Amino acid sequence: VAETETGQKGRKEKLEDLLVVDCDVHVHESPGELAPYCDMPWRKALENVADVEEYYLDIPGFSPGMTWYEARFPSGHEGRRMVHSAEQMREELDEIHVDIGVLFPDHLLKLAMITQAEYAAALARAYNAWLLEKWCSQEKGLLGCIIACPQDPEDAAREIRRYAREPGMVGVYLPCAGLDPLWGHRRYDPIYEAAQETDLPVLLHSVTVVHPVFPFNLHVFETEFGRHICGHTFSIMANLVHMISAGVPVRYPDLRIACTEVGISWVPFLMNRMDKEYLERRREIPILEERPSHYLKKFYYATQPVEEPENLHDLVTLMELYDGEDRTIFASDWPHHDFDHPSKVHQIPFSSEVRRKVFGENALRLFKIDAQGNRLNL
Amino acid sequence: MANREHVVGDISDFPEGSHKVVKVGRREIGVFNIAGRFYGLPNVCPHQTGPLCEGKTTTGTLVARKGNDWRFEWDYEGEIVACPWHGLEYHVPTGRCLAFSNINLRRYEVVVEDGKVKVRL
Numbered sequence: 001v002a003e004t005e006t007g008q009k010g011r012k013e014k015l016e017d018l019l020v021v022d023c024d025v026h027v028h029e030s031p032g033e034l035a036p037y038c039d040m041p042w043r044k045a046l047e048n049v050a051d052v053e054e055y056y057l058d059i060p061g062f063s064p065g066m067t068w069y070e071a072r073f074p075s076g077h078e079g080r081r082m083v084h085s086a087e088q089m090r091e092e093l094d095e096i097h098v099d100i101g102v103l104f105p106d107h108l109l110k111l112a113m114i115t116q117a118e119y120a121a122a123l124a125r126a127y128n129a130w131l132l133e134k135w136c137s138q139e140k141g142l143l144g145c146i147i148a149c150p151q152d153p154e155d156a157a158r159e160i161r162r163y164a165r166e167p168g169m170v171g172v173y174l175p176c177a178g179l180d181p182l183w184g185h186r187r188y189d190p191i192y193e194a195a196q197e198t199d200l201p202v203l204l205h206s207v208t209v210v211h212p213v214f215p216f217n218l219h220v221f222e223t224e225f226g227r228h229i230c231g232h233t234f235s236i237m238a239n240l241v242h243m244i245s246a247g248v249p250v251r252y253p254d255l256r257i258a259c260t261e262v263g264i265s266w267v268p269f270l271m272n273r274m275d276k277e278y279l280e281r282r283r284e285i286p287i288l289e290e291r292p293s294h295y296l297k298k299f300y301y302a303t304q305p306v307e308e309p310e311n312l313h314d315l316v317t318l319m320e321l322y323d324g325e326d327r328t329i330f331a332s333d334w335p336h337h338d339f340d341h342p343s344k345v346h347q348i349p350f351s352s353e354v355r356r357k358v359f360g361e362n363a364l365r366l367f368k369i370d371a372q373g374n375r376l377n378l
Numbered sequence: 379m380a381n382r383e384h385v386v387g388d389i390s391d392f393p394e395g396s397h398k399v400v401k402v403g404r405r406e407i408g409v410f411n412i413a414g415r416f417y418g419l420p421n422v423c424p425h426q427t428g429p430l431c432e433g434k435t436t437t438g439t440l441v442a443r444k445g446n447d448w449r450f451e452w453d454y455e456g457e458i459v460a461c462p463w464h465g466l467e468y469h470v471p472t473g474r475c476l477a478f479s480n481i482n483l484r485r486y487e488v489v490v491e492d493g494k495v496k497v498r499l
Contacts, residue, residue: 073437073438073439073440073452074435074437074438075437075439075460075465076433076434076435076436076437076458076459076460076462077433077460077461077462077464077465078434078462079465308425337464337465338464339463340426341426341427341428341463343426343427344426
Protein backbone atom coordinates (compact mmCIF):
# COMPACT_ATOMS: atom_id res chain seq x y z
CA VAL A 1 0.00 0.00 0.00
CA ALA A 2 2.81 2.38 0.88
CA GLU A 3 4.07 2.30 -2.69
CA THR A 4 0.75 2.98 -4.34
CA GLU A 5 0.04 5.76 -1.87
CA THR A 6 3.00 7.73 -3.08
CA GLY A 7 2.65 9.68 -6.26
CA GLN A 8 5.04 10.86 -8.89
CA LYS A 9 6.76 13.12 -6.41
CA GLY A 10 7.13 10.28 -3.95
CA ARG A 11 5.36 11.80 -0.96
CA LYS A 12 1.71 11.80 -0.03
CA GLU A 13 0.40 15.28 0.52
CA LYS A 14 -1.10 15.90 3.94
CA LEU A 15 -4.79 16.56 4.18
CA GLU A 16 -4.17 20.03 5.54
CA ASP A 17 -2.00 20.87 2.53
CA LEU A 18 -4.61 19.81 -0.03
CA LEU A 19 -7.37 22.00 -1.41
CA VAL A 20 -10.53 20.37 -0.03
CA VAL A 21 -13.85 21.31 -1.61
CA ASP A 22 -16.68 19.64 0.26
CA CYS A 23 -19.62 19.26 -2.10
CA ASP A 24 -22.27 18.51 0.52
CA VAL A 25 -22.63 20.19 3.91
CA HIS A 26 -25.93 20.98 5.60
CA VAL A 27 -27.24 24.21 7.06
CA HIS A 28 -30.03 24.09 9.63
CA GLU A 29 -33.11 25.93 8.51
CA SER A 30 -35.97 26.05 11.01
CA PRO A 31 -39.48 27.35 10.35
CA GLY A 32 -38.80 30.35 12.58
CA GLU A 33 -35.63 31.21 10.63
CA LEU A 34 -37.38 31.07 7.26
CA ALA A 35 -40.59 32.81 8.35
CA PRO A 36 -39.36 36.39 7.83
CA TYR A 37 -38.31 35.47 4.29
CA CYS A 38 -41.59 33.78 3.40
CA ASP A 39 -44.60 35.23 1.60
CA MET A 40 -48.00 35.37 3.23
CA PRO A 41 -50.06 33.36 3.95
CA TRP A 42 -47.36 30.71 4.25
CA ARG A 43 -45.35 32.85 6.68
CA LYS A 44 -48.27 32.53 9.08
CA ALA A 45 -47.99 28.74 8.92
CA LEU A 46 -44.23 28.85 9.55
CA GLU A 47 -44.70 31.09 12.56
CA ASN A 48 -47.29 28.65 13.81
CA VAL A 49 -44.80 25.76 13.91
CA ALA A 50 -41.78 27.84 14.92
CA ASP A 51 -41.82 26.51 18.48
CA VAL A 52 -42.86 22.91 18.02
CA GLU A 53 -40.47 20.24 19.20
CA GLU A 54 -38.01 19.28 16.51
CA TYR A 55 -36.98 15.75 15.68
CA TYR A 56 -34.26 14.82 13.23
CA LEU A 57 -35.48 16.12 9.87
CA ASP A 58 -39.01 15.96 11.15
CA ILE A 59 -41.25 18.94 11.90
CA PRO A 60 -45.01 18.72 11.34
CA GLY A 61 -46.09 20.98 8.51
CA PHE A 62 -42.50 21.63 7.43
CA SER A 63 -40.61 18.40 6.87
CA PRO A 64 -43.17 15.59 6.85
CA GLY A 65 -42.03 13.11 9.43
CA MET A 66 -40.77 9.62 9.65
CA THR A 67 -39.58 9.67 13.20
CA TRP A 68 -38.55 6.19 14.23
CA TYR A 69 -40.93 3.44 13.29
CA GLU A 70 -39.04 0.96 15.43
CA ALA A 71 -38.53 0.73 19.20
CA ARG A 72 -36.11 3.30 20.56
CA PHE A 73 -33.48 1.96 22.93
CA PRO A 74 -31.00 4.15 24.84
CA SER A 75 -27.79 4.94 22.98
CA GLY A 76 -24.85 7.23 23.43
CA HIS A 77 -25.03 8.01 19.72
CA GLU A 78 -27.62 10.72 19.26
CA GLY A 79 -26.83 11.65 15.68
CA ARG A 80 -28.59 15.01 15.86
CA ARG A 81 -25.82 17.46 15.08
CA MET A 82 -26.95 20.72 13.52
CA VAL A 83 -25.18 23.80 12.21
CA HIS A 84 -27.04 27.01 13.01
CA SER A 85 -24.85 29.74 11.55
CA ALA A 86 -22.24 30.46 8.91
CA GLU A 87 -19.71 31.14 11.67
CA GLN A 88 -20.34 27.75 13.28
CA MET A 89 -20.06 26.06 9.88
CA ARG A 90 -16.76 27.76 9.14
CA GLU A 91 -15.29 26.71 12.50
CA GLU A 92 -16.41 23.13 12.15
CA LEU A 93 -15.25 22.80 8.54
CA ASP A 94 -11.86 24.15 9.64
CA GLU A 95 -11.63 21.27 12.09
CA ILE A 96 -12.03 18.73 9.30
CA HIS A 97 -9.68 20.58 6.90
CA VAL A 98 -12.38 21.70 4.46
CA ASP A 99 -11.59 24.88 2.51
CA ILE A 100 -14.84 25.36 0.60
CA GLY A 101 -18.22 23.91 1.58
CA VAL A 102 -21.23 23.67 -0.72
CA LEU A 103 -24.45 24.20 1.21
CA PHE A 104 -27.56 22.02 1.21
CA PRO A 105 -30.57 22.22 3.54
CA ASP A 106 -31.59 19.99 6.44
CA HIS A 107 -35.39 19.86 6.56
CA LEU A 108 -35.98 20.98 3.00
CA LEU A 109 -34.34 17.78 1.84
CA LYS A 110 -37.97 16.71 2.03
CA LEU A 111 -39.38 19.61 0.01
CA ALA A 112 -40.72 17.31 -2.71
CA MET A 113 -43.08 15.71 -0.18
CA ILE A 114 -44.98 18.92 0.58
CA THR A 115 -48.41 18.35 -0.97
CA GLN A 116 -49.33 22.01 -1.51
CA ALA A 117 -47.42 23.23 -4.55
CA GLU A 118 -47.80 26.91 -3.64
CA TYR A 119 -46.52 26.29 -0.12
CA ALA A 120 -43.58 24.29 -1.46
CA ALA A 121 -42.66 27.08 -3.87
CA ALA A 122 -42.93 29.68 -1.10
CA LEU A 123 -40.64 27.58 1.12
CA ALA A 124 -38.12 27.31 -1.71
CA ARG A 125 -38.15 31.07 -2.29
CA ALA A 126 -37.76 31.75 1.42
CA TYR A 127 -34.89 29.29 1.74
CA ASN A 128 -33.04 30.72 -1.26
CA ALA A 129 -33.31 34.29 0.03
CA TRP A 130 -32.33 33.25 3.58
CA LEU A 131 -29.42 31.10 2.39
CA LEU A 132 -27.97 33.91 0.31
CA GLU A 133 -28.32 36.48 3.08
CA LYS A 134 -27.27 34.40 6.10
CA TRP A 135 -24.87 31.78 4.78
CA CYS A 136 -23.33 32.33 1.36
CA SER A 137 -19.92 33.92 1.65
CA GLN A 138 -16.96 33.60 -0.62
CA GLU A 139 -14.76 34.91 2.22
CA LYS A 140 -15.94 32.12 4.50
CA GLY A 141 -15.70 29.54 1.73
CA LEU A 142 -19.42 28.80 1.97
CA LEU A 143 -21.23 28.57 -1.35
CA GLY A 144 -24.91 27.89 -1.84
CA CYS A 145 -27.19 25.84 -4.05
CA ILE A 146 -30.49 27.31 -5.20
CA ILE A 147 -33.23 24.87 -4.27
CA ALA A 148 -35.42 23.96 -7.25
CA CYS A 149 -39.03 23.35 -6.22
CA PRO A 150 -40.21 20.25 -8.14
CA GLN A 151 -43.86 21.12 -7.51
CA ASP A 152 -43.53 24.39 -9.45
CA PRO A 153 -40.81 24.11 -12.12
CA GLU A 154 -41.67 27.49 -13.65
CA ASP A 155 -41.10 29.21 -10.33
CA ALA A 156 -37.93 27.18 -9.80
CA ALA A 157 -36.64 28.43 -13.15
CA ARG A 158 -37.40 32.02 -12.08
CA GLU A 159 -35.48 31.44 -8.84
CA ILE A 160 -32.49 30.05 -10.73
CA ARG A 161 -32.38 33.13 -12.96
CA ARG A 162 -32.93 35.43 -9.97
CA TYR A 163 -29.85 34.17 -8.13
CA ALA A 164 -27.71 32.93 -11.02
CA ARG A 165 -25.32 35.86 -10.96
CA GLU A 166 -24.83 35.94 -7.20
CA PRO A 167 -21.19 35.19 -6.38
CA GLY A 168 -22.32 33.10 -3.41
CA MET A 169 -24.53 30.72 -5.41
CA VAL A 170 -22.84 28.00 -7.42
CA GLY A 171 -25.41 25.33 -8.17
CA VAL A 172 -29.01 24.15 -8.28
CA TYR A 173 -30.19 21.55 -5.83
CA LEU A 174 -32.73 18.99 -7.10
CA PRO A 175 -34.61 17.40 -4.16
CA CYS A 176 -35.17 13.68 -4.63
CA ALA A 177 -36.84 12.33 -1.47
CA GLY A 178 -40.45 11.40 -2.19
CA LEU A 179 -40.18 12.89 -5.69
CA ASP A 180 -42.97 12.14 -8.17
CA PRO A 181 -42.56 12.23 -11.12
CA LEU A 182 -38.83 11.53 -11.34
CA TRP A 183 -36.42 14.17 -12.61
CA GLY A 184 -36.53 13.02 -16.25
CA HIS A 185 -40.11 14.22 -16.69
CA ARG A 186 -40.60 16.92 -19.32
CA ARG A 187 -42.40 19.08 -16.76
CA TYR A 188 -38.98 19.87 -15.28
CA ASP A 189 -37.55 21.19 -18.56
CA PRO A 190 -37.78 24.82 -17.42
CA ILE A 191 -35.38 23.99 -14.57
CA TYR A 192 -32.85 22.38 -16.89
CA GLU A 193 -33.20 25.20 -19.40
CA ALA A 194 -32.53 27.79 -16.71
CA ALA A 195 -29.58 25.86 -15.24
CA GLN A 196 -27.95 25.36 -18.62
CA GLU A 197 -28.57 28.95 -19.66
CA THR A 198 -27.09 30.33 -16.44
CA ASP A 199 -24.18 27.84 -16.47
CA LEU A 200 -25.04 26.38 -13.05
CA PRO A 201 -24.72 22.64 -12.37
CA VAL A 202 -27.66 20.66 -10.98
CA LEU A 203 -27.05 18.40 -7.97
CA LEU A 204 -29.30 15.52 -7.01
CA HIS A 205 -29.62 14.77 -3.29
CA SER A 206 -31.98 12.33 -1.63
CA VAL A 207 -32.82 11.49 1.96
CA THR A 208 -34.55 8.54 3.61
CA VAL A 209 -38.31 8.90 3.85
CA VAL A 210 -41.23 6.48 3.80
CA HIS A 211 -43.55 7.57 1.03
CA PRO A 212 -45.67 5.70 -1.51
CA VAL A 213 -43.45 6.37 -4.54
CA PHE A 214 -40.51 4.32 -5.76
CA PRO A 215 -38.04 3.77 -4.13
CA PHE A 216 -39.46 5.27 -0.95
CA ASN A 217 -42.09 2.57 -0.31
CA LEU A 218 -39.66 1.59 2.40
CA HIS A 219 -42.30 0.30 4.81
CA VAL A 220 -41.17 -3.11 3.53
CA PHE A 221 -38.17 -2.83 5.84
CA GLU A 222 -38.37 -3.32 9.59
CA THR A 223 -35.23 -1.32 10.15
CA GLU A 224 -33.58 1.98 9.38
CA PHE A 225 -30.66 -0.17 8.24
CA GLY A 226 -32.75 -1.31 5.29
CA ARG A 227 -34.49 1.98 4.63
CA HIS A 228 -31.35 4.06 4.71
CA ILE A 229 -29.48 1.78 2.30
CA CYS A 230 -32.25 2.11 -0.27
CA GLY A 231 -33.52 5.64 0.31
CA HIS A 232 -30.44 7.30 -1.10
CA THR A 233 -28.89 4.94 -3.61
CA PHE A 234 -31.98 3.61 -5.35
CA SER A 235 -33.47 7.09 -5.51
CA ILE A 236 -30.49 8.47 -7.37
CA MET A 237 -30.25 5.44 -9.64
CA ALA A 238 -33.96 5.74 -10.46
CA ASN A 239 -33.58 9.41 -11.29
CA LEU A 240 -30.54 8.84 -13.49
CA VAL A 241 -32.29 6.04 -15.39
CA HIS A 242 -35.27 8.36 -15.85
CA MET A 243 -33.19 11.37 -16.90
CA ILE A 244 -31.18 9.38 -19.41
CA SER A 245 -34.33 7.68 -20.74
CA ALA A 246 -35.78 11.13 -21.30
CA GLY A 247 -32.62 12.33 -22.98
CA VAL A 248 -31.86 15.12 -20.51
CA PRO A 249 -28.12 15.04 -21.30
CA VAL A 250 -28.91 15.03 -25.04
CA ARG A 251 -31.35 17.92 -24.90
CA TYR A 252 -29.15 19.91 -22.49
CA PRO A 253 -25.65 19.00 -23.65
CA ASP A 254 -23.96 21.75 -21.64
CA LEU A 255 -25.78 20.95 -18.40
CA ARG A 256 -23.49 19.67 -15.64
CA ILE A 257 -25.12 17.00 -13.46
CA ALA A 258 -23.88 15.76 -10.09
CA CYS A 259 -25.04 13.18 -7.54
CA THR A 260 -24.51 13.66 -3.81
CA GLU A 261 -24.85 11.43 -0.74
CA VAL A 262 -24.94 8.23 -2.67
CA GLY A 263 -21.38 6.87 -2.63
CA ILE A 264 -19.77 5.60 -5.82
CA SER A 265 -19.81 1.81 -5.90
CA TRP A 266 -23.13 1.54 -7.78
CA VAL A 267 -22.00 3.61 -10.76
CA PRO A 268 -20.30 0.72 -12.63
CA PHE A 269 -23.38 -1.44 -12.01
CA LEU A 270 -25.76 1.15 -13.44
CA MET A 271 -23.56 1.75 -16.48
CA ASN A 272 -23.43 -1.91 -17.34
CA ARG A 273 -27.09 -2.55 -16.59
CA MET A 274 -28.26 0.37 -18.71
CA ASP A 275 -26.00 -0.50 -21.62
CA LYS A 276 -27.27 -4.09 -21.54
CA GLU A 277 -30.91 -2.98 -21.70
CA TYR A 278 -30.05 -0.48 -24.41
CA LEU A 279 -28.97 -3.32 -26.71
CA GLU A 280 -32.51 -4.60 -26.82
CA ARG A 281 -34.61 -1.51 -26.20
CA ARG A 282 -32.85 1.35 -27.98
CA ARG A 283 -36.03 2.08 -29.94
CA GLU A 284 -37.78 3.03 -26.69
CA ILE A 285 -35.24 5.81 -26.15
CA PRO A 286 -34.18 6.82 -29.66
CA ILE A 287 -33.19 10.26 -28.37
CA LEU A 288 -29.88 8.87 -27.13
CA GLU A 289 -26.97 9.41 -29.47
CA GLU A 290 -24.63 7.19 -27.51
CA ARG A 291 -25.01 4.25 -25.16
CA PRO A 292 -26.23 5.19 -21.67
CA SER A 293 -22.85 4.75 -20.00
CA HIS A 294 -21.46 7.48 -22.23
CA TYR A 295 -23.68 9.97 -20.41
CA LEU A 296 -23.22 8.50 -16.94
CA LYS A 297 -19.48 8.95 -17.34
CA LYS A 298 -20.01 12.68 -17.83
CA PHE A 299 -21.84 13.15 -14.55
CA TYR A 300 -20.12 13.96 -11.27
CA TYR A 301 -20.29 11.69 -8.22
CA ALA A 302 -19.68 12.76 -4.63
CA THR A 303 -17.85 10.30 -2.40
CA GLN A 304 -20.00 10.37 0.73
CA PRO A 305 -21.04 7.98 2.19
CA VAL A 306 -17.76 6.62 0.96
CA GLU A 307 -17.59 2.85 0.80
CA GLU A 308 -15.08 1.37 3.24
CA PRO A 309 -13.96 -1.98 1.83
CA GLU A 310 -11.28 -3.81 3.78
CA ASN A 311 -8.96 -3.22 0.86
CA LEU A 312 -9.25 0.48 0.11
CA HIS A 313 -7.63 -0.08 -3.27
CA ASP A 314 -10.99 -1.51 -4.35
CA LEU A 315 -12.22 2.11 -4.47
CA VAL A 316 -9.48 3.04 -6.92
CA THR A 317 -10.59 0.14 -9.11
CA LEU A 318 -14.26 1.11 -8.80
CA MET A 319 -13.48 4.64 -9.90
CA GLU A 320 -11.51 3.40 -12.88
CA LEU A 321 -14.55 1.42 -13.99
CA TYR A 322 -16.48 4.65 -14.61
CA ASP A 323 -13.52 6.76 -15.72
CA GLY A 324 -14.05 8.57 -12.44
CA GLU A 325 -10.76 10.34 -11.88
CA ASP A 326 -12.13 13.54 -13.42
CA ARG A 327 -15.68 13.02 -12.18
CA THR A 328 -15.42 12.04 -8.52
CA ILE A 329 -15.78 14.85 -5.98
CA PHE A 330 -15.25 14.82 -2.24
CA ALA A 331 -18.17 15.36 0.14
CA SER A 332 -18.42 15.02 3.91
CA ASP A 333 -22.16 15.54 4.56
CA TRP A 334 -21.21 17.45 7.69
CA PRO A 335 -22.86 17.56 10.27
CA HIS A 336 -25.12 14.57 9.64
CA HIS A 337 -24.91 11.26 11.49
CA ASP A 338 -23.22 9.49 8.58
CA PHE A 339 -20.73 12.22 7.62
CA ASP A 340 -17.30 11.24 6.34
CA HIS A 341 -14.16 12.73 7.78
CA PRO A 342 -11.88 13.49 4.81
CA SER A 343 -9.19 11.34 6.43
CA LYS A 344 -11.01 8.26 5.16
CA VAL A 345 -10.94 9.42 1.52
CA HIS A 346 -7.38 10.55 2.13
CA GLN A 347 -6.47 6.94 3.01
CA ILE A 348 -7.54 5.67 -0.42
CA PRO A 349 -4.37 4.76 -2.35
CA PHE A 350 -4.84 7.21 -5.20
CA SER A 351 -1.96 8.72 -7.10
CA SER A 352 -1.19 12.25 -5.89
CA GLU A 353 -2.72 13.65 -9.06
CA VAL A 354 -6.00 11.80 -8.62
CA ARG A 355 -6.11 12.67 -4.92
CA ARG A 356 -5.88 16.38 -5.74
CA LYS A 357 -8.58 16.01 -8.36
CA VAL A 358 -10.99 14.20 -6.06
CA PHE A 359 -10.46 16.52 -3.10
CA GLY A 360 -10.73 19.77 -5.03
CA GLU A 361 -9.89 20.18 -8.68
CA ASN A 362 -12.88 18.25 -10.04
CA ALA A 363 -15.26 20.29 -7.90
CA LEU A 364 -13.69 23.54 -9.10
CA ARG A 365 -14.50 22.43 -12.66
CA LEU A 366 -18.03 21.34 -11.72
CA PHE A 367 -18.85 24.65 -10.05
CA LYS A 368 -16.61 26.80 -12.25
CA ILE A 369 -14.91 28.43 -9.30
CA ASP A 370 -11.30 29.07 -8.38
CA ALA A 371 -9.52 27.77 -5.29
CA GLN A 372 -10.69 30.82 -3.32
CA GLY A 373 -14.31 30.16 -4.20
CA ASN A 374 -14.62 32.94 -6.76
CA ARG A 375 -16.99 32.16 -9.58
CA LEU A 376 -15.29 32.08 -12.95
CA ASN A 377 -18.49 32.32 -15.00
CA LEU A 378 -19.87 35.66 -13.91
CA MET B 379 9.67 0.50 29.70
CA ALA B 380 8.37 0.58 33.23
CA ASN B 381 4.72 1.32 33.79
CA ARG B 382 4.11 4.88 34.73
CA GLU B 383 1.13 6.01 36.71
CA HIS B 384 -0.69 9.26 36.07
CA VAL B 385 -3.19 10.62 38.54
CA VAL B 386 -6.25 11.75 36.57
CA GLY B 387 -8.56 12.72 39.42
CA ASP B 388 -10.19 11.82 42.69
CA ILE B 389 -12.53 8.89 42.93
CA SER B 390 -15.33 11.37 43.58
CA ASP B 391 -14.77 12.69 40.04
CA PHE B 392 -15.85 9.33 38.62
CA PRO B 393 -19.12 8.23 40.23
CA GLU B 394 -20.42 4.81 39.29
CA GLY B 395 -21.94 4.75 35.81
CA SER B 396 -19.99 7.80 34.66
CA HIS B 397 -17.08 8.31 32.36
CA LYS B 398 -14.96 11.17 31.19
CA VAL B 399 -12.08 11.91 28.90
CA VAL B 400 -8.76 12.82 30.55
CA LYS B 401 -5.48 13.93 29.05
CA VAL B 402 -2.31 12.07 29.85
CA GLY B 403 0.52 13.79 28.05
CA ARG B 404 -0.70 13.99 24.46
CA ARG B 405 -3.07 11.08 24.84
CA GLU B 406 -6.80 11.42 25.40
CA ILE B 407 -8.12 8.54 27.42
CA GLY B 408 -11.71 7.73 28.31
CA VAL B 409 -11.92 6.61 31.96
CA PHE B 410 -15.04 4.63 32.83
CA ASN B 411 -16.46 3.58 36.19
CA ILE B 412 -18.77 0.66 35.50
CA ALA B 413 -20.25 -0.87 38.65
CA GLY B 414 -17.23 0.17 40.68
CA ARG B 415 -14.62 -1.21 38.26
CA PHE B 416 -12.48 1.19 36.28
CA TYR B 417 -11.54 0.93 32.62
CA GLY B 418 -9.54 3.09 30.21
CA LEU B 419 -9.90 3.31 26.43
CA PRO B 420 -8.29 5.59 23.83
CA ASN B 421 -10.50 8.48 22.79
CA VAL B 422 -9.95 7.78 19.10
CA CYS B 423 -12.22 5.60 17.06
CA PRO B 424 -10.23 3.46 14.60
CA HIS B 425 -13.01 3.92 12.05
CA GLN B 426 -12.69 7.63 11.19
CA THR B 427 -10.79 8.97 14.22
CA GLY B 428 -13.94 10.14 16.03
CA PRO B 429 -13.80 11.01 19.77
CA LEU B 430 -15.28 7.69 20.78
CA CYS B 431 -15.28 8.18 24.54
CA GLU B 432 -17.15 11.47 24.34
CA GLY B 433 -20.53 9.81 23.96
CA LYS B 434 -22.78 11.24 26.65
CA THR B 435 -23.64 7.97 28.29
CA THR B 436 -22.81 4.31 28.38
CA THR B 437 -25.77 2.03 27.79
CA GLY B 438 -26.59 -1.59 27.18
CA THR B 439 -27.26 -2.87 23.69
CA LEU B 440 -29.22 -5.40 21.70
CA VAL B 441 -27.99 -8.89 20.97
CA ALA B 442 -29.58 -11.98 19.42
CA ARG B 443 -28.46 -15.51 20.26
CA LYS B 444 -29.32 -18.92 18.96
CA GLY B 445 -30.16 -20.19 22.45
CA ASN B 446 -33.01 -17.70 22.60
CA ASP B 447 -34.25 -18.35 19.05
CA TRP B 448 -32.41 -15.24 17.80
CA ARG B 449 -34.82 -12.94 19.63
CA PHE B 450 -33.76 -9.45 20.67
CA GLU B 451 -32.19 -9.28 24.11
CA TRP B 452 -30.96 -6.25 26.02
CA ASP B 453 -27.51 -7.02 27.39
CA TYR B 454 -24.27 -5.47 28.63
CA GLU B 455 -26.20 -2.82 30.59
CA GLY B 456 -23.93 0.18 31.21
CA GLU B 457 -20.98 -1.43 29.42
CA ILE B 458 -21.39 -0.11 25.87
CA VAL B 459 -20.00 3.14 24.55
CA ALA B 460 -20.99 4.36 21.08
CA CYS B 461 -18.78 6.75 19.14
CA PRO B 462 -20.67 10.04 18.84
CA TRP B 463 -19.58 10.44 15.21
CA HIS B 464 -21.02 7.32 13.60
CA GLY B 465 -22.36 5.18 16.41
CA LEU B 466 -19.84 2.33 16.22
CA GLU B 467 -20.32 0.39 19.47
CA TYR B 468 -17.61 -0.88 21.81
CA HIS B 469 -17.77 -3.10 24.88
CA VAL B 470 -15.83 -1.06 27.40
CA PRO B 471 -14.51 -3.85 29.68
CA THR B 472 -12.94 -5.75 26.76
CA GLY B 473 -12.39 -3.02 24.15
CA ARG B 474 -14.19 -5.21 21.63
CA CYS B 475 -15.96 -3.55 18.72
CA LEU B 476 -19.39 -5.10 18.35
CA ALA B 477 -19.79 -4.57 14.59
CA PHE B 478 -16.31 -5.56 13.44
CA SER B 479 -14.59 -8.39 15.27
CA ASN B 480 -11.21 -7.41 13.81
CA ILE B 481 -11.25 -4.15 15.78
CA ASN B 482 -10.08 -4.37 19.38
CA LEU B 483 -9.19 -1.22 21.26
CA ARG B 484 -6.10 -0.85 23.36
CA ARG B 485 -7.06 -0.96 27.04
CA TYR B 486 -5.36 1.21 29.62
CA GLU B 487 -5.11 -0.07 33.15
CA VAL B 488 -6.89 2.21 35.62
CA VAL B 489 -6.37 1.76 39.35
CA VAL B 490 -7.69 3.47 42.44
CA GLU B 491 -5.29 4.06 45.32
CA ASP B 492 -5.82 6.30 48.32
CA GLY B 493 -8.87 7.84 46.70
CA LYS B 494 -6.93 8.76 43.57
CA VAL B 495 -7.74 7.45 40.10
CA LYS B 496 -4.57 6.59 38.20
CA VAL B 497 -3.98 5.54 34.60
CA ARG B 498 -1.03 3.23 34.01
CA LEU B 499 0.81 3.62 30.72
